[in-house]
Amino acid sequence: MGQRSLITVAILSKNTFEASARYKRPARCDVGSETVFSDSAKVVAAAETGRIDGILCATTITTIHYLASKALGAKSAAKEISSLLQIFRIAPVNETVLKAALQIQGRDYEDLVLLEAARAIRADGIVTRNPRDFPTTGLPVHLPADIVAMLELR
Numbered sequence: 001m002g003q004r005s006l007i008t009v010a011i012l013s014k015n016t017f018e019a020s021a022r023y024k025r026p027a028r029c030d031v032g033s034e035t036v037f038s039d040s041a042k043v044v045a046a047a048e049t050g051r052i053d054g055i056l057c058a059t060t061i062t063t064i065h066y067l068a069s070k071a072l073g074a075k076s077a078a079k080e081i082s083s084l085l086q087i088f089r090i091a092p093v094n095e096t097v098l099k100a101a102l103q104i105q106g107r108d109y110e111d112l113v114l115l116e117a118a119r120a121i122r123a124d125g126i127v128t129r130n131p132r133d134f135p136t137t138g139l140p141v142h143l144p145a146d147i148v149a150m151l152e153l154r
Contacts, residue, residue, distance in 0.1 A: 039143070039144035039145045039147075039148045040129065040144045042144070042147075042148050042151075043127055043144045043147045043148065044087070046147070046151055047087050047088060048087045051151055052147070052151070053089065054087060054088040054089070055088055055089045055090070055091050055118075055121065055123060056084065056088040056089075056090055057090075057091045057114045057117045057118070058090050058091065058092055058093045058117070059093055059110065059113055059117075060114070061081060061084065061085075061090065063110075064077075064080070064081065064084065065077050065078075065080075065081050068080045068081070091117040091118060091120065091121045091123070092117065092120070093113060093117055096120070097113060097116045097117050097120055098113060098116075100116040100119075100120075101113045101115065101116045104116070104135060104137070105135060106133075106134075106135045107133065108133055111133045111134055112135075114126065115134055115135075115137060115139065118139060119137075119139060123139070124140070125139060125140035125141065125142055126139060126140070126141045126142065127143075127144055127146075127147055128141060128142070128143070129143065129144060
């Protein structure tokens, strides 16, 4: 498999950034926490080594900073964000993305913004531990385990 543009944001979103192997395990998950924790860390490592083109939604960065500040303090949070910005490209969120997200039926506006940011940059898919949070829209939604299997990282 060649390098793919995958929005890996859901691994590191407000509900899942713990799965990046730097924080405590996620509280809720569609599949076993241990598996997601390990697979998410492998997907982040694949982005870090250039095996995949890792992209985070701009809103994810601010959410991670907020949560990391609460858990680690502002100085450590800034270091974590700096590290993420070295690994991942950023999918911008602008007025067009926000308005498009409002037009989609879904439970969580934040996830819909992520979906529209992914579409705007023509990402190949979204990686998330909760695929049910994303409406069926034609953009593939993958579990971290799916990406691990595609890259044969087990």
